[in-house]
Amino acid sequence: MSSKYAINNSSNTTSNSTKYKYQVKKVLLEGSVILCQHGFLGTEETLNPLFENLKNNVFNKFYNCEFCDGILRATELNNSNSTLKEIIDKHEARPKSNIFVRTLFSNPTYGAVSTQASELRDMINLVRRKYPNIPIVLIGYSKGGVVNCKCAINNPGLIDKIVNVGTPHDETLIQDLIQILGDSLKKKYGSFLGIPIKPVRDAIQYLVDLANSGVDSILNETVTYTKLREEWNNLLIKPKFTPIAGEAIVVNGEFNGDFIVPTESAIANGFRGRTYLDIINNFIVTDDRVTISTNKLKAYLGNASCVLDILSKFSEVIIGGDIVKTIEALFDIISNILQNDGDFSKCLKLAHTSFLGSKDFLLTHNTIGMRVLAGINA
DSSP: OOSTTOOOTTOOOOOOGGGGGGGOOSOSOSSEEEEEEOOTTOOTTTTHHHHHHHHTOTTHHHHTEEEEEEEEEGGGTTOTTSHHHHHHHHOSSOOSSEEEEEEEOSSTTTOOHHHHHHHHHHHHHHHHHHSTTOOEEEEEETHHHHHHHHHHHHSTTSOSEEEEESOOSSOOHHHHHHHHHHHHHHHHHSSGGGOSOHHHHHHHHHHHHHHHHTHHHHHTOSOOHHHHHHHHHTOSSOOEEEEEEEOOEEETTTEEESSSSBHHHHTTTTOTTBOOOSSTTTTEEOTTOEEEOHHHHHHHHTOHHHHHHHHHHHHHHHHTTOHHHHHHHHHHHHHHHHTTSSOHHHHGGGOSSSTTSOSOOGGGOHHHHHHHHHHHTO
């Protein structure tokens, strides 16, 4: 396992609001439109937890913020009754407040990054036609942050700021976890062909193929992370850019992240022009993480009866290509480990999604909300 995800022990993050006083100015911007993009498998409700987090955040009183009730849908941009009308009806002149708007792409589930980036551009142009010089800020959750970066690359100068939360700018932890699983089972049986239950054998092979395909399968896109990073770094006019990571789990310093996205990937390591806030490890929220042993993880995944029992429950959906169920199967394995090693409920507060049955996850975490507001104000 690569050590590139090793934990940085200099982290000194905290959810204490006094830590952030000097980052938050009395006025965020003199009016802006803040478009918020969902991630992979997005729905109308995906960003609701983030909106509630931001609405209730201690710093909101400084920001003069509004939160639009409606959703700006890519399929309704020519509709006179769209969410943009809600904004215009309240602000005939350029808004003096900072208006948060959730967006929804035409194919929110499996849409290609390039297509969604074009739809986001159309949304921005629609806003700019009404308010020509208003600052445009983008917040992206998970894959939505990749869409934000791609939109900025394709449209230099169109976007003023980007804040990405839990976005895979490089690769995902799923690939690492699957590799450990595959290596353990190969060691146990010599090869996947030696696994005694065929549906499970096929399921494992599917998972390994999924891991090897990386971004192409997960994002339904031919653009690789390497190309995205190169295009971003070659961009002459870059938006101010603040990536934010939630670190729920550390496995002996070998890899760490929010169960889906490694920390180094979420903080856009290798991307130039990131906006550093004025605290140590400013991008990374770690106060609820747990640490587990690599040896214990490998031993657990190498336990034939345990792994085969878990994966046999999911083999049909895995073979059927259901990525959601595939991820749930992996989470089931990890949750069994964590429940016996560390404060499981605590680390879920920084998990990438609420797949694990917790109502708390990355977008509900108060410290994440503070980082988002500080990033917008950077």
